[in-house]
Amino acid sequence: MTCANCARHVAEAIQSVPGVRSAVVSLENARATVHWSPGATENIPAILQAVQNAGYQAAELSPGGHSPAPGRLPIKWHWPLVLGLVVTTLLMAGEWGLGLMMTPWFRWLSLVLAGAVQIFSGAPFYRGAWRQLKTGRSNMDTLVALGSTTAFGYSAWALFSGAGGHLYFMEAAAIITLISLGHFLEARMSEKAGDALRALLTLAPPTARKIQRPSPGNPKPDFDWRTASLSPSEIPHPNSEREIEVPVSELKIGDEIVLRPGDRVPVDGIVVEGASAVDESSLTGESHPVDKAAGAELFAGTVNLNGRLVMRVTAIGEATALAHIIAAVQRAQSSRAAIQRLGDRVSSVFVPVVVGLALVAGIFWGIHSGAERAFVIAAAVLIVACPCAMGLATPAAIMAAANAAARRGILIRDGIALEKAGDISAIVFDKTGTLTLGRPELAAIWQAPGRESEIKPLAAALTRDSTHPISRTISRLADGAPPVSNWKEIRGCGVEAYRASALQPSTLLRLGSLPWLREGGVDLTAGEPFIAKWSAQGATVVGLAEASTLLALFAVRDAVKPHAADVLARLKENGWDLYLVTGDHAPAAAHVAQQTGIAPENVLAEARPEQKAEFVKKLQARGARVAFVGDGINDAPALAQANLGIAVSRASDIAREAADVILLKSEIEAVPEALGLAQATLRAIRQNLFWAFFYNVVGVPLAALGFLSPVFCAAAMGASDLIVIGNALRLLRWRR
Secondary structure (H helix, E strand, O other), rough: OOOOOHHHHHHHHHHOOOOEEEEEEEEEEEEEEEEEEEOOOOOOOHHHHHHHHOOOOOOOOHHHHHHOOOOOOOOOHHHHHHHHHHHHHHHHHHHOOOOOOHHHHHHHHHHHHHHHHHHHHHHHHHHHHHHHHHHOOHHHHHHHHHHHHHHHHHHHHHHHHHHOOOHHHHHHHHHHHHHHHHHHHHHHHHHHHHHHHHHHOOOOOOOEEEEEEEOEEEOOOOOOOOOOOOOOOOOOOOOOEEEEEEEHOOOOOOEEEEEEOOOEEEEEEEEEEEEEEEEOHHHHOOOEEEEEEOOOOOOOOOOOOOEEEEEEEEEOOOHOHHHHHHHHHHHHHHOOOOHHHHHHHHHHHHHHHHHHHHHHHHHHHHHOOOOOHHHHHHHHHHHOOOOHHHHHHHHHHHHHHHHHHHHOOOEEEEEEHHHHHOOOEEEEEEHHHHOOOOOOOOEEEEEOOHHHHHHHHOOOOHOOOOOHHHHHHHHHHHHEEEEOOEEEEEEOOOEEEEOOOOOOOEEEEEEHEEEEEEEEOOOOHHHHHHHHHHHOOOOOEEEEEEOOOOEEEEEEEEEEEEOHHHHHHHHHHHOOOEEEEOOOOHHHHHHHHHHHHOOOEEEOOOOOOOHHHHHHHHHHOOOOOOOEEEOOOOOOHHHHHOOOOEEOHHEEEEEHHHHHEEEEEOOOOOHHHHHHHHHHHHHHHHHHHHHHHHHHHHHHHHHHOOOOHHHHHHHHHHHHHHHHHHHHHHHHHHEE
C-alpha cells in the first residue's frame, strides 16, 4: 500500500468477505485487523484472496509475529525515500546551482542516479500499478508510474540517440521523491487521527494479580517459579491464599484479582472487597473519580486510585466494555458515509480520463512544439492529477471525528450515523434517566386498609428482577420477599406475576402505571385523592393490584439533572426544536418540561414505547429530521424509528445498545457536543471534497496548457493530500 486511499481499498476488499464484521487497515504498520461477526466461520484464505483480487498482497500474521512498530513507516518507504532525497538534491545542485546541465559526464551520471531512484524508490509505485493493471483497474500508482517513466524514458532516448536538448532525469527523480515524501508526511498526519484508538488499545494491562487459593483436595499449591528464589521465611504457607501475577489472557470468569492503588483494571468485574475511587475518564470522558465499594462494577482500562480492591472477573476478552468501545471506534473509522459515494464515483473514472487527457495534450504539443515538449506536458498532466485527495476527503474526516468523539466519551456507530447527526432539525428527549437523574426516590405510600403487612414484601417480590429505575426503588422496601411465579415485565407498563404460595389462591399481581392498571380492570377510586395530591407535585404514581383490587399506590419523584435546563436552552438557541415524551403521567411530564424549558405543546405523556415511536414518525411526516435521546432500556422502538438514535448509557450497556450514538456518561451535556462535532465533520468533508475537486479542475488544465513543470506538479500533488488530511485533523482540536 502506498497511501491512505490504498488502505481504504484493502479494508473494503476484506469487508466484502462473508462473515467479516469490520476490518481496520493500518498503512503505517502494513497490517489489517479483522473482526468476525458472532457465529461466523473464520475464513482466512478468503480474506487473502479478496486482498489479492483488489491488487495487493497479504499474509496471515503468525502467532507472536510483529509488524513494524507504531509510528514507524514500513521499511519500503524509509530507505528508498532517503535515496530519493539524496539523489534529487545532488541533481538539483548540479543543474540549478553549478550549471552542469549540458556537461556530458553529468548527463551520464544523471542517468545512473535517476535510474537508481526509478528502480529502488519507484518500485512501490510500479508494483502497485502492475497489480492494479492485472485486475483491470488503475489508481494513483498508475499516474505516478506513467508520469515518471515518461520523463525518464524520453531523457534516456535523447541521451542514447544523441538528440541533444534538455534531459529530464532530475524531474523523473523528483517526481518519485516528492510524492514519496508526501506519503511519508501523510502517514505521519494520519497517525495523529488514530491517537485515541491507540490509547484505547493500550489501556488494559497485560498482566493481573490473581488470588490463588489452595484446592480442598490438594491444599499444597504446585511449584511456582515466582517463589523459587525466595528465602524460606518469604515463601507463602502452602495452606494460605497468595497473589500471583498471571497474563490477562489466562484469566477466567469467576477468578478474583487484586487491584492496588495506581493499578489499571485488566478486565470487567465486580468489587467483592475493599473501597476506593476509580478514574473512569479513559472510557467515559468523565473527569471526576467514581467511588467503588463491594458490589460496584469495574471496567477494563480504568484506574484504581487510592485503595486496595478485590474484584471478581465477570467479562474477559472481547466481552469487556473496553473491547466493545474499541470495536465501535474501529467500526466508525472504517465505515463509509453516503457523501463519500460522490468522490468514489469520480475516482473510479478519473485515472482513465487523465491518461486520455495526457495523450491528447502530448499529441497536440508534439505537433506544434516537438517530441520533447510533448513528453514533458504529458508527464505534467499525469503527475498533477490526484485521485488520492478525493478518496481521502471523507475517510480522513470520519477517522478524526470518531477519535475526537471517543476522547469525549461519545461513541459514533459509523460514518452514516455521523452524517445523519449533522443534519438534525428536531430532538426528542425521553424523561427518566435522560433529563432526570434516573434515581427516583419514594416520596409517599398509600396502602389499602387491612393489607399493610403484606404490601411491601409483595411489591419487593414483583420488582426485584426488574431493571427499571422505579422498580429498583420499590424493590428496596423489604429485604425478604414472598415467591412469585410466571413473572414478566411488560415494557412501558409494569410487571406482573402470580402468587407462588400453597396457603393462598394463585392470583395475578400487577405493579405499574395507572393507565395500564385501569385497562386491566383495577378500580382506582379509593386512591384518587393520593393520586391527585402527588401528581400535582410532579411525582410519578404507580399502583400495586391483586386481580382487580388496588392494594397500594407509590409516589416516586426523580429530580431533573442539574444542568439539563442549560443544555436544552443551548440546543434551542442553536435552532433545534425540542420535544419530551415519557411514560409518566401528564403532571409529572409537565413539571419536568417546565423545569427544562420545553414548550407544553411539545410534550407527550403516558406514552408506551410504540407510541413514542409513533410520535417520532409524526414529526418525520412533517419534514423534521429527528434525533431521539433515551436511556436505551424502554426506548428501542423510538431509537430505531428516529433518523438518529442517541442512547444515554453506561459502559456496561454498550453491548446491547442499538443506537447510532452512545453517550458513555449520563450527563446530557454530551448531546450538543456530539451534534456540534457531527456538524463540524460534515463541514470538513464538504471542504475537503471542494478543494480536491478544485485542485484537479485547476491543475489539470494548467498542466495541459504548459504552465506547470513536472516537478511543481509532483509537489502540488503531495500538497493536496496534506491539505485534505490537515483539514480533517482540525477536528481533533474542535471545541464546542
